[in-house]
Amino acid sequence: MAKQNLPGPKAKALIERDHKVISPSYPRGYPFVMDHGKGSEVWDVDGNRFLDFMGGIAVVSTGYSHPKVVKAIQEQAEKFIHISSDFYHENWIKLAEKLDEIAPFKEDALSFMTNSGTEAVETAIKLARYHTKRTNFIGFTGAFHGRTMGAVTFTASKAKYHGGFYPLMNGVTHAPFPNPYRPILERRKGEDYGETTVRYIEEEILNQVLPPKDVAGILVETIQGEGGYIVPPDGFYPALRKLCDKHGILLIVDEVQCGMGRTGKWWAIEHFGVEPDMLTSAKGIASGMPLGACIARKSVMDWEIGTHGNTYGGNPISCAASLATIDLIEKEYLKNAAEVGAYAMDALEEIQARHPSIGQVRGKGLMIGVEFVKNRETKVPAKELTDRVVELGFERGLLMLSCGKSVIRIAPPLSMSKSEMDEGLRLFEEALTAAEKDVK
């Protein structure tokens, strides 16, 4: 594809206006100014077409403006846009019934609907304290859980997220997330690295720093997103579940990014054969309408009337969009995510064989991370190269986002076809080949 001269004049003018009036804190990737999208394709305001490998940060699960989602939104908007969570409406109830049906535990599930991922995490934190009557938590390095005060305390993927905002929430201790590509703890014979991490939590944290009787919950992204698309070893969750059971600690999985079908199963935790006590969801749950949920075992969500609430919880349009989204995922895209994801993994492994700058390709379904290194032996992260690949991909008509220190995340709409995946991977390799020449 010919190199596009970006940003074009209309995009440039809008970006100038944006910079005058919008908070400078937003971490903008590159100068893409959206005009419209369809499926896995998007067009900018100057008429340039792009294929999308990032799905609005893993949000647009059914593709841009899927006709069934649009119809559900339109129909609901004509009936009523808002009523408030002080009252009832059917789509909210239907959505909670569906979440109960697909929740990754046998016990009945109750859901608290939120407006975002961070609010779902905030809800889980509060509920864990309320239910257990304990105050403390364990989180993980590299994690991203959001930016409100409680969630951001757990977030540990960049020091910048904490700098200037202290004091944060009290009572959060971080353990190292088990990254099998970059282990930092010493593995004992017979253990997998996930089990090593759980042994560290028990021996070094619970025995020496933080008494388990004070720990309400362990909050963990089932597959780390922003931290680098890291899949923990198979032994991690079974061992963590056992530890939680031993001490009456709640296991809370944050599936805001890795859940809702992205990995080819409803929830990433299902790949590990473990049932959590609570789960947070958002992003892909409503194809881009603002919605999140804290889904908990019925016996855990035992707070009294009035203890927690919100104005927009169960927003009628978001619930309608979510029901249409879940229906599409169930009927078509769960299977597609598993198939196209496996297809992409194979193709990426072939690309890796041609490019020594790729240290590792990993992931499940359509949640794939490609990690770049300066040298496969030393594994020094190749950050500059990663940024250049993203930049050159954009110029060639491919939207990508990085994560971790030197990882490109591939998180397209779950509806992406194999031929679109082929096109995207061809652009990706072209960008990588050019970037390897630019960055030595």
Ligand SMILES: Cc1ncc(COP(=O)(O)O)c(C=O)c1O
């Ligand atoms: C795993 C995870 N949890 C929570 C959040 C926060 O979600 P939101 O940005 O909707 O507040 C994110 C956002 O990227 C996330 O990836």
